[in-house]
Amino acid sequence: MSDRPFFSNLKCRECGRLYPKEAIHICEFDFGPLEAAYDYDAIKGSISREAIASRPQSMWRYRELLPIDGAPTVGVQVGFTPLVKADRLAKRLGVKELYVKNDTVNYPTLSFKDRVVSVALSRARELGFKVVACASTGNLANSVAANAASAGLTSYVLIPSDLERSKVVNSLVYGTNVVGIEGPYDQVNRLCSEIAGKYGWGFVNVNLRPYYAEGSKSMGFEIVEQLGWKVPRHTVIPMASGSLLTKIYKAYTEFAKVGIIDEQPFSVHGAQATGCSPISTAMKKGIEVVKPVPKPETIVKSLAIGTPADGYYAIRTMKDTHGSAEDCTDEEVVEGIKLLAETEGIFAETAGGTTVACAKKLIESGRIPADESIVLCITGHGLKTQEAIHEKCGAPRVIKPSLREFEALVADELAALETPQPSTLNS
Amino acid sequence: MAEQATRLWLMYPSRLITRPVIYEIGKNFNIVTNVRQVSVTDEIGLVSLELDGEREEIKRAIAWLEELGIKVEPVEIQTIEG
Numbered sequence: 001m002s003d004r005p006f007f008s009n010l011k012c013r014e015c016g017r018l019y020p021k022e023a024i025h026i027c028e029f030d031f032g033p034l035e036a037a038y039d040y041d042a043i044k045g046s047i048s049r050e051a052i053a054s055r056p057q058s059m060w061r062y063r064e065l066l067p068i069d070g071a072p073t074v075g076v077q078v079g080f081t082p083l084v085k086a087d088r089l090a091k092r093l094g095v096k097e098l099y100v101k102n103d104t105v106n107y108p109t110l111s112f113k114d115r116v117v118s119v120a121l122s123r124a125r126e127l128g129f130k131v132v133a134c135a136s137t138g139n140l141a142n143s144v145a146a147n148a149a150s151a152g153l154t155s156y157v158l159i160p161s162d163l164e165r166s167k168v169v170n171s172l173v174y175g176t177n178v179v180g181i182e183g184p185y186d187q188v189n190r191l192c193s194e195i196a197g198k199y200g201w202g203f204v205n206v207n208l209r210p211y212y213a214e215g216s217k218s219m220g221f222e223i224v225e226q227l228g229w230k231v232p233r234h235t236v237i238p239m240a241s242g243s244l245l246t247k248i249y250k251a252y253t254e255f256a257k258v259g260i261i262d263e264q265p266f267s268v269h270g271a272q273a274t275g276c277s278p279i280s281t282a283m284k285k286g287i288e289v290v291k292p293v294p295k296p297e298t299i300v301k302s303l304a305i306g307t308p309a310d311g312y313y314a315i316r317t318m319k320d321t322h323g324s325a326e327d328c329t330d331e332e333v334v335e336g337i338k339l340l341a342e343t344e345g346i347f348a349e350t351a352g353g354t355t356v357a358c359a360k361k362l363i364e365s366g367r368i369p370a371d372e373s374i375v376l377c378i379t380g381h382g383l384k385t386q387e388a389i390h391e392k393c394g395a396p397r398v399i400k401p402s403l404r405e406f407e408a409l410v411a412d413e414l415a416a417l418e419t420p421q422p423s424t425l426n427s
Numbered sequence: 428m429a430e431q432a433t434r435l436w437l438m439y440p441s442r443l444i445t446r447p448v449i450y451e452i453g454k455n456f457n458i459v460t461n462v463r464q465v466s467v468t469d470e471i472g473l474v475s476l477e478l479d480g481e482r483e484e485i486k487r488a489i490a491w492l493e494e495l496g497i498k499v500e501p502v503e504i505q506t507i508e509g
Contacts, residue, residue: 014464031434031463031475031502135507160507185507186499190489193501206503240509289468292438292498302509307438309504351509 004042007067010210011037013313021067023127023207033309034210036067044258049229052260059115059218065254067214068122074151075118079218081106083226083375088343089356093363097373099232100340101223104348104381108150109170111349111380112219112244113143119215120204121147129202130154135192138167138302139380144204145176156201158192160185170384185306216244220251223375224261231255231264233372236359238351238379239270239279239325240303242314248377249317267323269368270314271358273300273350274327279311283325288315299330299388300350302380324367328357334392336360337382347382355379432479434463435489438498439472448497449476456480456488475502 010019014032025034043064055061059079060072082102090098103112117140124132133156134144141157148155157171161180172178181188196203204212224231231252237245249268256263272280275298282290290311296304308314318325328336336356341347348356355376362368382389399405439448444467449460458480466473478485489499 026434026502029463031436136509137507138509140508158507186493189503189506190499190501192506193503196503196506203506205508206506209503241505287468289466289471289473291471294498304509305505307436307498307500307504 004039005069006038006043006046006064007036007069008039009037010034021069023124023129023202025207025209036210036214038065038254040254040257047258047260049225049260052225059118059215059222062218062221065217065221065251065258066119067211068119069126072118072122073125074121074153075108075114075147077107078114078118079106080222083223084344084346086344086376089340092339092343093360095363095368095370095374097371099223099227099373099375100344100346101219101375101377102346103219103377103379104346104352109139109142109146110384111139111143112216112377113139113380114147115218116212116215117143117147117204120202120208120212121151121153123211124153124202124204124208125151127202129200131156131199132202132204132208133158133196134204135159135188137163138170138384140205141167141171141176141178142384145171145174148176149174158188158195160188164387166387167384213243213247216247217251217254219244219377220248221255223248224252224255227373227375229261230373231261231266232375233265234267234269234323234368234374235377236269236271236355236362236368236374237377238303238355239272239308239314240305240351241308242270242279242310244377244379245270245314246310246317249321267321267368268317269323269358269362270318270325271355272325272327273298273303273333273354274329276300276304276306277327278306279308279314280325280327282311283315283318288312290315298333299385300333300354301385302349302351303354324362326358326361326367328354328361332357334389337389338393340378341382346378348378349380349382349385350388351380352378352382353388430480431482431485432477433485434475434477434502436500436502436504437472437474437476437492438500439474440496441470441472443496444472446495448492448495449474452478452488452492455491457484458488 012027012032057080084100086100135158155176161182196206276296293306333353336353461477464475
């Protein structure tokens with residue numbers, strides 16, 4: 001181990017000014033976002049494929065490239081989710097090599113948010129915070145509540161007061177303090193920002209944002225390692241604020257910077273729901289200024305951010321890698337969820353359906369060539385957004401407790417199964 | 428009332444891009460404004476702005492901006508996530 005710290009500073013993404021590694025997130029000069037900066041030369045001397053492979057299977061096996069000073073103390077088992085070779089889905093989409101990065105089974109709250117929260121809370125502890133907080137409509141709240149509970153930190157979760165009861169229960173169960181706030185989102189947003197400034201709490205996506213956001217890189221590191229230290233030629237990523245997309249790009253480039261892989265060509269593509277698609281709309285128009293969506297209207301609530309904080313950077317990243325953005329209707333989202341479930345046995349939340357549906361469009365239009373490797377980032381479990389597909393998966397067929405009725409019901413289906421299919425005859 | 432500095436993003440619709448809104452804030456309210464970053468296209472104007480003044484005065488100015496049709500966000504932009 002080198003004596004030089006791997007994680008060196010916070011740095012403004014706009015002007016490049018350096019800041020100390022504190023709970024700050026905005027450049028004092030131009031209000032640009034701060035980002036973690038590293039001493040890549042020092043890391044190069046410490047990290048290797050062998051060293052990584054010898055460590056426990058969690059996101060922390062890439063700890064040199066994550067923004068904490070010591071060992072992680074929160075969420076030590078998070079990450080290293082399966083990269084599934086999705087041959088049946090590949091066949092349906094007409095492509096050769098397709099993988100699903102399956103964060104529906106991320107530990108402990110079944111979404112990729114556990115990655116960002118475990119980094120934010122580990123850093124919060126290093127900085128001496130006793131209370132952590134977030135404002136969220138779903139996955140982030142669940143993850144903060146669960147990870148804070150297991151770490152013995154007091155947590156506050158702020159939610160819009162009209163949030164569905166089912167979503168609130170998934171946070172309440174961990175004993176967190178849930179506060180519902182009345183009023184439109186803009187006002188809730190400003191209040192959260194004021195609370196974060198006034199109370200000296202660790203707000204994971206406000207004053208701890210530079211640490212929080214870096215956790216997303218672990219998804220990119222894992223993809224490269226699980227592909228045999230290769231970067232996929234195409235990665236399709238859902239976009240809410242746009243942060244995940246920029247961080248997966250950062251992961252791929254950092255692995256090359258520290259000598260884990262050689263530089264390889266790759267493209268990152270972004271997916272949104274049409275009912276809230278400010279980034280995809282700007283990208284398609286060829287502009288970099290993202291026009292806010294005042295009233296998002298989509299079933300994909302976890303991506304429904306009308307004023308995406310990292311929209312500009314996501315567009316730049318897609319352009320730099322010759323990637324593209326796409327969006328899809330709510331009907332296409334549901335079809336995407338069902339397609340992934342029926343072909344690969346993976347039940348994704350609506351953001352996952354968005355990724356699948358947009359990937360399909362990118363492939364059909366030739367923006368992703370059929371003969372190149374593709375990874376789809378699936379970020380949360382379908383049990384969290386079941387209401388989106390109620391009434392859309394059919395219903396069970398009900399019979400009396402009689403064998404005759406059962407046989408009548410399945411007769412045609414069994415006959416079809418017994419008829420040899422051309423493909424089985426040839427194999 | 429306590430003095431405070433508030434940092435905001437203002438997002439103008441195209442019809443307001445030619446209006447001197449920041450000058451009007453200084454004239455109509457007892458607030459000092461300081462522009463940090465600006466980006467204007469045909470469709471939208473984005474301004475990052477620091478406002479210094481009493482909390483209640485700043486709240487009144489924000490209400491006035493919203494009434495004009497300007498979207499006002501904290502510099503954190505999106506504190507509520509999915």
